[in-house]
Amino acid sequence: NIFCSWSSPNANVVITGREPVENWYSEENTHVYGKEPATLKTGHFTQVVWRDSRELGVGVARNRSGQVFVVANYDPPGNYIGSFAKNVPPPGGFEIPKIIVDRPLIDDCKVITPKPEKHVRIVDENDPDQFDEFSRAMLRHHNEYRRRHGAPDLVLHKELLRDAQQWAEILARDDRFTYRQNSKYGENLYCLWSSDRHAKPNPRDVCRSWYEEVKQYAFAVEPRGVIKGGQFTQMVWKGTRELGVGVGQTRSGKVIVVCTYYPRGNVLGQFVANVQKKTI
Incomplete structure (x- = not known):
């Protein structure tokens, strides 16, 4: 502000x-x-x-x-x-949480000594013991599209992978297709139907379906109201650095892919700075 x-x-x-x-x-x-x-x-x-x-x-x-x-x-x-x-509920819409100071501050607030963050970046995305091939392929295709728009490469992150997989399994169990409420991560969703209980979508097809929303997006202006092309914008959001991937399948055969992003994108007032036109 x-x-x-x-x-x-x-x-x-x-x-x-x-x-x-x-x-x-x-x-x-x-x-x-x-x-x-x-x-x-x-x-x-x-x-x-x-x-x-x-x-x-x-x-x-x-x-x-x-x-x-x-x-x-x-x-x-x-x-x-x-x-x-x-x-943003109306006045009285939620309880005021207790304020807990978990880091030492000096009186004039010029110096902050934070505790080590729990969110630890995992940079070795090519280690087969850490990430499955589907996740690595999703990462690869994300980064191919991000480079077109001048955005830095993402890395896979274990915490985001767990969150994405958990939500994919919940959606599959309940046979739903909706974004997670109050998540601290950005999120993209994809769904297809297959009679094969072990089927996984083609990572290129998943990423291409999100990227094709670029046709709906107006560059160089801040969107008003509902975003047209929101999965595309999250995919190439310049400020995002980390990625998680999860897959679940419903009893009826729908395969659901969830991608989580940190820091999350699609922040009002920040689209022009974070979603650039294609450069390559």
Whole structure:
């Protein structure tokens, strides 16, 4: 979130913490609860109260003309398309969680010494003992498409693989085809029918089906409301670094493929920076 205030260059004006937050929260007056927004007119408000966000960083700077800028960063970020109803309920819509400080901070907040993160990257995607051939093939085809759009290669990650496989098995067991609610990962889904109980889709066909949504996507503009081409955009999202793959089969013979992505893509306001036109 960004806030700007103006004062004369020589004035020693101090911005209070209340001013930017109240400014952002005032957008609540025009926010419509319970549905996905068509535009992000209340995006500052929704990020302030986004349920899944847990950590906050704040910076302040003044330029020579007297403008004072306040920047607030949030992790995990909010304003994900498809997650507004769950993450921005009306006042009183969810309990306020207990605040737990799990990392030492010095008083002026200039230095943070975090604990080691549990999310450990796995970079040896070619080790046959770690990943099956289907997952490696899915990774290979993802990266082929990502390179076309100037996005860095992904790597397979064990935690994402477990999450994708778990969700694929749940969908297969319940004979459903839907995205996981409140997941911290991005997600793409694919389904086909086969009478072979051991069938797996062709990885190239799966990735091609998602990539072909590029035909529906308008580059260089931020989408409004529902994304056209959302599986394509998640596939080539520049900020994503890690991939998980899972496969499940229903009793009726449907084969479901789930891919999970971290950091997740399809963040409102970040499409232009993360989804580039084809370069090669």
